[in-house]
Amino acid sequence: MKVKIEFDASLTENEIIIRYCSLNEEIQKLQETVSDIALTSKKFVCYQSDREFFIPLDDILFFETDAGRMHVHTAAEAYDTKFKLYELEEALPRSFMRVSKSTILNTHHVYSITKNLTASSIVEFVGTHKQVYVSRYYYKPLKIKLEEMRNVYEK
Secondary structure (H helix, E strand, C coil): CCCCCCCCCCCCCCCCCCCCCCHHHHHHHHHHHHHHHHHHHCCCEECCCCCEEEEEEEHEEEEEEEEEEEEEEEECEEEEEECCCCHHHHHCCCCEEECCEEEEHHHEEEEEEECCCCCCCCECCCCCCCCEEEEEHHHHHHHHHCCCCCCCCHE
């Protein structure tokens, strides 16, 4: 595969074009990765009482629903959002993953997982005391996703 980067001063917005002779898994993963990078640079609208905040998606550790309200957690703050969990699950990049009935986490910020064979496992995040629980149903898919990410970064 050839990679080519060109400078074009006439562009008003960066543009990425992927040309291929046959669509294969490598090309599909490349497209997904580029799309995810573009999405994580976007800002997410959050609220604290009557204030509106624009938080970069990559700063978000996890989304959590509690008592009918959706909370957005960064390392230092917690905000509210008007989205439903299923809406977020469909719209967020692949680095975000559902890990329980009430939580979606950002796999890029996972620091550790404490496995519990009889109950939910605990995920801790880099640079904060915050943690979430991973149900037994989602534990194995989370481990697989983290392993895939590790393999990508090791290459």
